[in-house]
Amino acid sequence: MITLHGFAASNYYNIVKHALLYKGIPFQEDLLYAGSDDLLTVSPVGKVPAITMPDGFNLSESNVICDFLEETYPEKPLYPTDAAERATVRQIMKIAELYFELPSRRLIPYVFSGTQAPNAVKEEVRQVLGRGIIAMNRLCQFSPWIAGEQFTMADIYVHHVNTIVNAFGSTQLEWDVLAEVDGMKEWNKAMSKTDIAKSVQADSQANMPEFMQHVKALIQAANAK
Incomplete structure (x- = not known):
């Protein structure tokens, strides 16, 4: 199963999540915030989102991931044939x-x-x-x-x-x-109003308080230096 790394308050994360849900591709979510050491193991510059394929292949950058998903899972295409x-x-x-x-x-x-x-x-x-x-x-x-x-x-x-x-x-x-x-x-x-968009947005809103606490902690750490 694909693992989607990142956090639901990120719109780039949600682009990939939306595509996965639309195509009906099974995946699991791994909550990681940008810049974390764990994220650096799957994303070269520690950016959200990233995915890990079942064979261990890692990929980052939302548009690159979406193109890869389109080529790997051509069912329910998201690009025209022309x-x-x-x-x-x-x-x-x-x-x-x-x-x-x-x-x-x-x-x-x-x-x-x-x-x-x-x-x-x-x-x-x-x-x-x-x-x-x-x-x-x-x-x-x-x-x-x-x-x-x-x-x-x-x-x-x-x-x-x-x-x-x-x-x-x-x-x-x-x-x-x-x-x-x-x-x-x-x-x-x-x-x-589409079902997928409503589901993604609900997850984003649920994650927002924790994300804001993460941002607050980063700002406090930066000000303390």
Whole structure:
């Protein structure tokens, strides 16, 4: 059985977990937080998520894991058979990561510390998010799924990216970023109502108090140095 290493409060962890559940692949979860010595034994840089296959093969990085799962377990495919359509799915995922998720992550330290990000940081984040909004408006179809008629990895990936955009971007910037992409809020709401998404979100919320205690302990340790 596959072992999924990481913690449920992580959106990257939940991308892989969602894919595993959608494909019906048996797996077990191993609670590990980023940077732990145990995680370093299965992830080269100690990042979440990582998986261990039944034969002992370890793999990290969410998009790499998802591609590996698709190739290893082709049942219930999450990528189109057409090469151009498959590339479009990956393009949506990459743009969501670079222009939605990563800039929003710059605001995490301020959210966790209960402070407001400096205006210069907010403006930089706004500019990058703005580029993402333009690109996503051009690429996303929402007919009914993000890349067209087929449910794909992009639906899973962007839905969990949006948890970061909503939690950190919107609160710090007072900006409903998803509303800027025509059809995205309605699609995101529909995604959140699927059985798998509800299950993943419930696990994420249950893990959040312990995760926040972990973050608090890290901050205290850093301040003590």
